[in-house]
Amino acid sequence: MQRQICALMSSAVEPLQAAQNFARTSWLTYSKAVPGMRWLRVLSQFARSYSTEGHQMHAVKDVVVAIGANQGQRYQNFILALDLLQDRQCQVARYSRLYETAPAYVTDQDPFLNAAVLLRTYLPPEALLRTLKDVEAELGRKVKAKRWGPRPIDLDIIFYHGEAFSSSALQVPHxxxxxxxxxxxxxADLLSHDELDTSAFSMRGATARSATQPFSYVNKQDLDKQCAALFDELQDSYSRQAARLKGQSQFLQDLREQFLQQQPTEGSISSNGNAESSDELAKRSSQLLSHAAPAILLQQVLSAMDKDDMSQQAGTAAESPAAVFEEMSEPEGKYMRACDSSYWRPSSIGTFGRQGHQQSQGDVDIQCVLPLGDESAWAWEGRSHVMGILNITPDSFSDGGQYTSSHKAVEQARRLVAEGATMLDVGGQSTRPHALYIEPDEELRRVLPVIRALVEDDVLRATTPKVLISIDTFHAKVAAGAIEAGAHIVNDVSGGSLDPDMYSVVAKLGVPYIIMHMRGNPRTMQYSKHITYRDICAEVAGEVNERVQDAVAAGIKPWMIITDPGIGFSKTAQGCLELMAGLQRFRQELQPPLQKMPILAGPSRKRFLGNIIGSQTNEAKDRATAVAASVCVANSADIIRAHNAAAVRDALDVADAIRASMTPPSVYLHGYLSDTAR
Known part of the structure; x- marks a missing residue:
């Protein structure tokens, strides 16, 4: 296998194309042969080693680009811009979440949609700038438009491979x-990635090493050496630079403790291949790389202080990197707040208006959102949400046959919303254990009249905030029909495993997608092989990550994905309890930006709750559901799917109040060092 890889890479002329070809043919096999490193990391390392200019060594650069838009179809402009960049020698390697923000500097304009991506490109800075400007022009941005005024798209280079660059047209870092x-x-979303390639932010050796070291193949010995060298480099840099600021900031002390705790003990990482198993090495390597990100950012900020010292001697009054860094050490400082999601969590949930003003948002000027396909955006942070269950089925386990007519379904929907539901989940296929399949056409026959009736109902349309409708289905045809009828979200209990067309269809629909964990299908999910776990939180998250990778490869953007660990699906009663207790761990095991995206949990009226309290009546299980829902929210769930919205909403209001009162740690850079503040 190594000879095949070497032959492929040595004959490559176009590194990105070769990497893509290799990914399509061999990444699964090779990823198993290289413990602790994802195939994308291997490919990016390979791509750095070659250029199109006579096979000379030429580094592919990691570049952070900020994206903004407040004119026209904002989200559609985002997608078009990213597609155009992909066609212009820029590969998107990582995505942030999406944010809706009040306009800055010039406030009399519509709100912006903002995000950032990590691009991989071998274009030099000014060539990349020209490419970004070409994309902006193609999407309708005028060259001489008002500065800081409205724009259909805005693409800014923030960091360029940790390098400094200055010309009349471009200054990097921004x-x-x-x-x-x-x-x-x-x-902050990009920096929190547990396998962040540090070259995007490093100012020193990591960049030089990756640019000059040719790729042959990676094995355990090489990985040992790379991790040890990285650690030595970072520790040495930290020791030299932190001495200058000794005693100035508790942040430095806390970061140093976090950093040094990861130092490998003697013999734990060796070059002889005997000290650790491949699994242990993979885990250790992941730990090392995950803690490199904050250290590298620290390294960049501190290295900028040399320039700051000269600026201060010259009498420069502008806010300096040193001042920024000192401010970041204060829990109540503006930079710390800007990197902590609790800072922009609104006290009331709604969506920004399109007239330059917020609606029901108080003083909030930035909030994380999910686009809904109709150019509106759902601001989901700030409080937990109840997703009211609306089963249009004759055979669901607790309410089958009750709401099969549109009239009864609308009445129940109004009741759920009045009781506190902000979302309605419409399903026409029962997913109880051993349920029988129905054809997609029959499922559509059940759900489409109800969805249309919900969309047209005057009471629901007048509700503020906007009531969201999700379609509970694992058929792509049903998902497409429901979204066309007015639904906003696709809720797939199979996570895309039961219909090969689901991912591509959802990608084209451009709506949020809920990926739930389930093994097998509703008829087989409780088989012994499907309910056996060694570490349920880690394994469920790992399998969800695999589904997410497939979804992203098909075109679904990570910032559109909601995850659901699948309580009651392919789990024993004990497994469900362990999963609810460990939801925080489940979140931490997810790939960024999913670690900070919504998590849905559905314990409502599950049989294991009835077994615990000794009653299987709906009334008794609703009380148990309220307790389970509170535990889920306390452990970081954002959405609770429930039959009885009133009982759950009351419980979640208390859980939200308790969670909001938790004191955040003094050092919290949006997931770098701790997730305990969630």
């Missing part, structure tokens, strides 16, 4: 990156 919450928030 001179105002630290002033803008709509840049800091997406940047």
């Amino acid at each position: 001179p105002r990156w630290h002033e803008r919450s709509f840049v800091l928030a997406p940047l």
Whole structure:
């Protein structure tokens, strides 16, 4: 296998194309042969080693680009811009979450949609700038438009491979990156990636090493050496630079403790291949790389202080990197707040208006959102949400046959919303254990009249905030029909495993997608082989990550994905309890940005709750559901799917109040060092 890889890479002329070809043919096999490293990391390392200019060594650069838009179809412009960049030698390697923000500087304009991506390109800075400007022009941005005024798309280079660059047209790093919450928030999402390629932010050796070291193949010995060298480099850099700021900031002390705790003990990482198993090495390597990100950012900020010292001697009055860093050490400082999701969590949930003003948002000027396909955006942070269950089925386990007519379904929907539901989940296929399949056409016959009736109902249309409708289906045809009828979200209990067309259809629909964990199908999910786990939180998250990778490969953007660990699906009663107790771990095991995206949990009226309390009546299980829902929210769930919205909403109001009162740690850079503040 190694000879095949070497032969492929040595004959490559176009590195990105070769990497893509290799990914399509061999990544599964090779990823198993290289423990602890994902295939994308291997490919990016390979791509750095070759250029199109006579096979000379030429590094592919990691570049952070900020994206914004407030004119026209904002989200559609985002997608078009990313597609155009992909066609222009820029590969998107990582995505932030999406944010809706009040306009800065010039406030009399519509709100913006903002995000950031990590691009991989071998275009030099000014060539990349020209490419970005070409994309902006193609999407309708005028060259001489009002500065900071409305625009259909805005693409800014924030960081370029940790390098400094200055010309009449471009300055990198972006001179105002630290002033803008709509840049800091997406940047925090990118920096939190547990396998962040540090070259995007490093100012020193990591960049030089990756640019000059040719790729042959990676094995355990090489990985040992790379991890040890990385650690030595970071520790040495930290020791030298932190001494200058000794005693100035508790942040430095806390970061140093977190950093040094990861130092491998003697013999734990060796070059002889005997000290650790491949599994242990993979785990250790992941730990090392995950803690490199904050250290590298620290390294960049501190290295900028040399320039800051000279600026201060010259009498420069502008806010300096040192001032930024010192401010970041204060829990109540503006930079710390901008990197902590609790800062922009609104006290009331709604969506921004399109007239330049917020609606029901108080003083909030930035919030994480999910686009809904109709250019509206759902601001989901700030409180937990109840997803009311509306089963249009004759055979569901607790309410089958009750709401099969549109009239009864609308009455129940009104009741759920009045009781506190902000979402309605419409399903026409029972997913109880051993349920029988129905054909997609029959499922459509059941759900389409109800969805249309919900969309047209005057009472629901007048509700603020907007009531969202999800379609509970694992058929792509049903998902497409429901969205066309007015639904906003696709809720797939199979996570895409039961219909090969689901991912591509959802990608084209451009709506949020709920990926639930389930093994097998509703008829087989409780088989012994499907309910056996060694570590349920880690394994469920790992299998969800695999589904997400497939979904993203098919075109679904990570910022559109909601995850659901699947309580009651392919789990024993004990497994369900362990999963609810470990939801925080489940979140931490997800791939960013999913670690900070919504999590849905559905314990409502599950049989294991009835067994615990000794009653299987709906009334008794609703009380048990309220307790289970509170535990889920306390452990970081954002959405609870429930039959009885009133009981659950009351419980979640208390859980939200308790969670909001938790004191965050003094050092929390949006997931770098701790997730205990969620």
